[in-house]
Amino acid sequence: MPNVGVLVPLVAIFGGLIWLLVRAIRGREVERRVIFMFIFVAVATPILFPITFQEHATPVVKNLFDRIENLPSGSTILMSFDFDPAMAPEVQPMANALSRHCLAREHKIVFMCLWATGQSLLNTTLEYVIRPDFPHLVDGVDFVNVGYKAGNEGVLNVIVSDFKKMFPTDVNGVPLDGVEIFDKVGSCKDFDLILTVGGGRPGPKEWVLFVGDPADVPIGAGVAAVVAPQLYPYYPRQVIGILGGIKGAAEYESELVKTHPRFENMEKPGLRMMGPQTLAHVVILAFIVIGNIAFFRGRRGKKTE
Amino acid sequence: MRQLVPLTITFCVGTLLIVSVFIPPLGDLERTFTLWFDIIAVFAFFLGGGNLLRVHINKLRRRKTDWGFSIVTLAGFSTMLAAGLFKIGNPGDIATAVDAPGSMFYTIFDSVVVPLGSTMYSLLAFFVASASYRAFRAKNREATLLLVAAFIILLGRTPFGLMLTEWVPDSFSLLQIPNLAIWIMNSPNLAGQRAIMIGIGLGVISMSLRLILGIERSYLGGDNA
């Protein structure tokens, strides 16, 4: 609930903007330092007092969310962690939200990594998200972690036709032949959905080319913001949904909380990080409007003089 | 003589490097010349560093405005130089990396250069705001396009972009602001970037030729003399 600490700066920002707007209508310009102050307050306030804005999921995000939501319970989903610590602040929130959603819908997840560095980040998700949120779920029954295998696209080439050839055991050395999930899974074709979180190479593009297309499995991707535009040509046929950058993560978290109220109190890093972004963007947009009003009023003033 | 030798060197080196792309046995030349460049650049450090010292010592001696701050520069410079050249506090031997964690060099870098650098960088958050306020004004048709494109992209990055246009029916979904923002990035933006790059490619080719052929020699004070 917003408290006084949030309200005061918010009132200051919006009150200030309205005041500047009134001044602009009278044709007055704004000084640089005033703009700087607004930006600082807009960024600092949500850091001190987390403010989250309700994000509406855009179709690219909603599509993936609906797919996971509508798969029958007990579907098997493959999820690959294809990123490194440098990319993690942007994409790990997506990985966490996606795993939460899948497990809440009682799907079975097979976790893997194409990047060696993905292994430890995968462990973070298992340790700090899945264990506390789903204490009753059992490793090896409700989800399996098969770990990392070297070979990049080569790995994909193999698992598209035979999963156990590349991953004979899970990360703890337990043969997959004894794991119930794999009774139904021989190759990637048998997964109901594949999720890849990353943005480098190998990443979503390789998943589409080497697995999605040949095996005709739907793929959902969570990627860093800079990579997202390159992925849109594959949407919605080859990639059924894209979470791009922190905004994508925030939209997904928002949607997740809306349909699964049990996650109301979960960590929402995406939404939290969007707080300063949204406020700052709004401030900049407001200043563009104010600038134009001041410009036109100023010009008209000159004409009539 | 003073013009001829440098012009000949530029011509020979430039031609050789262009030709080497097509002649496999010369394929290593690119790496060699890059390394040579690095070595010459290190010699230039003597000039640069010497100049830095000279400027600040002069300021100090002549008690020019702000001479006190020159002491800060000189002190910082000499401390860091000593820490780096003698690897002070380095946990390993002489072969250990100069910036090994724990060394004085690393500590100063981490607590002076890093915070100062990233704070300077973060000033951009303020300057993008002041620049958009001033520059994005509908003064004429070109400026209006600049303004509209920026506005749509910025709006598409906030939740309000979708909120404002959610009512648009699916068959016109391109007009929803988030989709429009993506379309702008993928279409006109891409086209513009590409046109700029093709121009740059030609500009560099033509300038390289002017330099190699000695037509452009203003860097030697050439055609003035």
Place this chain on the structure above:
Amino acid sequence: MSFHRGRTSSLASGLTARLAIFIIVIAFLVTPTSWSQADGPDPVLAGSDSALASLAPITSLVAEDNTYDNGNALRLIWVPSIDDRLIDSKIIGYRVYRLAGAGEPRAIAELPPGSNQYLDETVLRDSVYSYYISTLSERAEFPSNRTAAISPQREWINLDRGYLFLIALAIAGAVIYYVTVAKRGKKLFVRKIAGLEAIDDAVGRATEMGRPVLFIPGIHDMDDVQTLAALTILGRVSRTIADYESKIFMPVARSLVMTAGREVIKSSYQAAGRPDAYSDDMVNYITDEQFGYVAAVDGIMVREKPATVFLLGAFFAESLILAETGNSVGAIQIAGTARPAQLPFFIAACDFTLIGEELFAASAYLSGEPRQLGSLKGQDVGKVIAMVVMTVGVIALTFAEAWKIEFMQDILDRLSIIFSTN
């Protein structure tokens, strides 16, 4: 003179005709002749532990010279084991063995299942090698036949880059052609470039106000061609400054650029007949560190309050920091860079911006010298080539996709080969 439409097209068609001839010649040259083929029949099952299910070894292993190198690579190509295609195959990978001369085999690489080629870049010219590849299961390996002995060859000309050479030749030829045409005294038309027209006024303004001109040549070293462009422009600008008796100040981020910058300004002052007015203090090295440099330049801007700021060269994130600070002290700013990512910030915050190609053309334009202007016209031929090729490519692809016209597909394939990089 103006550029007649008829001449444009005749020029373009002349070039395409020449290109076509070259294409044919090169196509003949590039056609593969005979490769050294490994002898011997296909698989011989290696004897191994009979208790284990044996795997078929790979077949048709061929070692060939990697073309167009300095004799430092050999290429292996093979057909993977037939067991590799089975769903539950026991293959865990392949191991490549190499024999140097008559020596012992040494494992040089392990490859994942499904591989069918390998490039060995650790060979020496004039040495003789042969190879075999083992198919690996969990517990055993099944070697293939050995290849014929082969030694890597050096090629003197990279024919793969024939088209690259031709394109380079076409554009460079056009530039050189117009340079010579202009040298012979033919007057060439060059359109106005706003940012460059403004330079004289900007320098004059600095003189009137009694404030210095600040010249920032980007933050890259002399190995960036944008820095060179900035220095060539500096040559013209500093000449104007010397004539107007204004002051110039140029802080730089690289020691080499400092040396070169001093050389340029000194020559300009000499040429203007004012060698005494020059001083080394006009150009100062600050620091190589990107934001350290920016911090110092920002300081200089607010303290010296330059009337005119030039921001020309390779800029990165600092572009907007510098341009906004310059704007805040009321300087006229002329910017230019070939970094597409930074252009928006200059456009937003500066009075004039040289966009990409204009930065490289600036010095030629300012010189007004016929040969230099000729090179600009040569560049335009490159643009005609780009526009023609693009149009043909787009039309061919459109028809090939929409109506599956094979002839159009052929044109497209050809164009794609010519305009490919390798």
Place this chain on the structure above:
Amino acid sequence: MNRSTYIVVGVVVVLFLISWILKAVSLSGEDDGYILRGFLITMSAFLTLAIFSFLYRDNPFYKFAEHLFVGVSAAFWMTQGFWSTIVGNLIPRLSAGLSGFFMVPHQPSPWNISYWIPVILGILLLMRLSAKYGWLSRWPLALIVGTTAGLNFVRYLRSDFIVQVSSTFVPLLGREPHQWQGAGAFVSQLDLSATGQLAALLTNWVIFVGVFCGIVYFFFSKEHTGVFGRASRVGIWVLMITFGASFGYTVMGRISLLVGRVTFLFRDWLELIS
């Protein structure tokens, strides 16, 4: 400096000391070098604030931070140049003895003698300091200019010309999954959905026409009038949209940088948030 400046500086120094003490106290439980760590964190925070103060106006704190930054970073890069280029690349090729001293692997090769060339040219560069032989410093500059021109000629030809031209081959009537089925089918399915055929075609047309007109804008040797002038105008419009869009797209990244710095102040220094 007047008296009020001294007072402000004095206050800041006192604040610095207080912050150092408080920080060291709060760190004392977990860290052995807590006095040093406390100092370093406090210093980083004050330097951060000093840079921010420039947004208000130039002041002694900014000058201090700026001058410190320049001195330390210049030495940083010079030391890096010494260790990586001279010790890492030059000495192993020129001297076995020095390689032994610096404990870097000696790399003997008959071509190594060529590495004396940059050394000699480097020394010629230093001739700049002499009035009489200063002109010799043009030789190394000439070599560098030649190298840059030669290397960039082919590099830009490939990446900025050839690649960009060939990636502009787009099908104006669409391809899978928006395969052209004839005009009738096109009109009957006409809509403006973001994933529809019209959107895909629009993208391709805009790319082709945009690149074409963009190139026209850059033409130097033809007056921009008539049809040519109109194409060049379209070119400018495309460029303007490009600039506006890229500007808007970058804002998010820039805000993140500020978030990072403010988080450092609030969390690592002031410990207001966890």
